[in-house]
Amino acid sequence: MSSTANHNSVNQAVNAEKDELPPLRTRPVAASLVLTLGLAALAFGIALSVSLGAVHMSLSTVWSAVFHFNPKITNHQIIWEIRLPRVLASALVGAAFAVAGAMMQGITRNPMADSGILGLNAGSALVLSLCFSLMPGLSYNMILVLCFIGAAIGAVIVFGISAVSRGGFTPVRLVLAGSAVSSLLYALSEGIALHFKVGQDLAFWFAGGVANVKWEQLITIFPWILGAIAVAIVLSRSITLLSLGEEIAINLGQRTQLIRILSVVVIIILAGSSVSVVGAVSFVGLLVPHVTRYLVGVDYRWIIPCSAVLGGLLVVLADLGARMINPPYEFPIGALIAMLGVPFFLYLARNERRGL
Numbered sequence: 001m002s003s004t005a006n007h008n009s010v011n012q013a014v015n016a017e018k019d020e021l022p023p024l025r026t027r028p029v030a031a032s033l034v035l036t037l038g039l040a041a042l043a044f045g046i047a048l049s050v051s052l053g054a055v056h057m058s059l060s061t062v063w064s065a066v067f068h069f070n071p072k073i074t075n076h077q078i079i080w081e082i083r084l085p086r087v088l089a090s091a092l093v094g095a096a097f098a099v100a101g102a103m104m105q106g107i108t109r110n111p112m113a114d115s116g117i118l119g120l121n122a123g124s125a126l127v128l129s130l131c132f133s134l135m136p137g138l139s140y141n142m143i144l145v146l147c148f149i150g151a152a153i154g155a156v157i158v159f160g161i162s163a164v165s166r167g168g169f170t171p172v173r174l175v176l177a178g179s180a181v182s183s184l185l186y187a188l189s190e191g192i193a194l195h196f197k198v199g200q201d202l203a204f205w206f207a208g209g210v211a212n213v214k215w216e217q218l219i220t221i222f223p224w225i226l227g228a229i230a231v232a233i234v235l236s237r238s239i240t241l242l243s244l245g246e247e248i249a250i251n252l253g254q255r256t257q258l259i260r261i262l263s264v265v266v267i268i269i270l271a272g273s274s275v276s277v278v279g280a281v282s283f284v285g286l287l288v289p290h291v292t293r294y295l296v297g298v299d300y301r302w303i304i305p306c307s308a309v310l311g312g313l314l315v316v317l318a319d320l321g322a323r324m325i326n327p328p329y330e331f332p333i334g335a336l337i338a339m340l341g342v343p344f345f346l347y348l349a350r351n352e353r354r355g356l
Contacts, residue, residue: 027297031297042316045316046316048320049083049090050062055075066079066080085218091313093221093278093315094313096273098285098288098307098308099228099307099311100267100271101285101286101307102285102307103232103263103266103267107242107243107263109243112348114283116286117282117345118155120151120267120271121271122184123153125186125189128147128275132196140276141220143276155264161181210277210278210333211330232266236304239259281337282334282338283340289303292306292307315333322336
């Protein structure tokens with residue numbers, strides 16, 4: 001009798017928790033609309049970003065350069081060799097950061113989770129500083145792999161510190177650990193750069209930007225990011241259940257530890273590959289998933305693809321803004337996005353503190 005009563009009480013608790021959670025409601029029509037309009041806006045944003053710059057070009061010139069490239073035309077060379085790779089890289093890393101942030105928020109149930117806040121970007125930056133200082137001749141593929149390792153180290157340290165704290169994981173504790181570890185890793189990176197006199201080379205990575213992206217880098221990260229986003233979409237249903245609570249996910253047959261491990265691997269790939277190209281850009285993974293959830297609900301089968309599109313759009317527009325604020329000079333993308341991200345982070349932190 002006792003076991004039956006316990007089983008019934010568990011089911012009642014699960015049902016009660018489901019009833020309490022409005023996130024179970026989804027908005028597929030709104031999600032389809034966001035995805036369709038987002039893709040259209042992203043395509044237009046890419047075209048606009050390629051056409052605008054120190055030398056303005058018409059959209060017809062951009063179309064001609066992309067589909068009827070003529071190496072003898074200077075504008076075609078500018079578009080194909082300089083602008084197109086940087087704009088496509090902006091869209092790609094924006095999608096990667098946004099999906100990584102959405103997955104982190106889902107598996108940790110932490111609304112303030114983001115690869116920049118939780119140490120992944122700082123871990124990659126530390127590895128990059130070591131690469132520039134000790135192994136300057138490394139190939140880009142090797143740097144990419146080492147960035148994955150750096151992101152993993154940052155994540156392990158942050159989650160490890162949070163886990164051994166009294167009371168275990170809480171959103172605020174995780175963010176505090178992430179902030180402390182990120183500060184330490186960035187300080188170590190800058191110290192290494194000063195000691196080995198490579199600060200000039202690392203300045204680009206710390207500020208964040210896509211000005212020097214080449215086709216070789218883009219081709220290298222493309223399959224990694226595309227494959228990781230595809231795996232994230234496959235895991236999306238399980239992440240939705242996990243975001244509702246450990247007990248609910250287990251009662252619905254989810255292997256929660258396996259889902260977390262796979263998700264962390266995907267997050268490391270997304271964050272590591274993005275930082276290797278664009279540098280230490282934070283807050284994309286914080287802002288975009290919250291906006292997406294507001295628009296489409298909390299079903300991660302919609303959140304992940306919509307976040308990818310909106311994240312790509314945000315970084316493409318940020319890159320365009322960075323070039324247009326004070327031409328011909330460029331404003332760092334990381335600083336521009338932080339102007340939006342920091343106030344939003346403080347807003348979330350204030351609400352989280354009220355809930356403690």
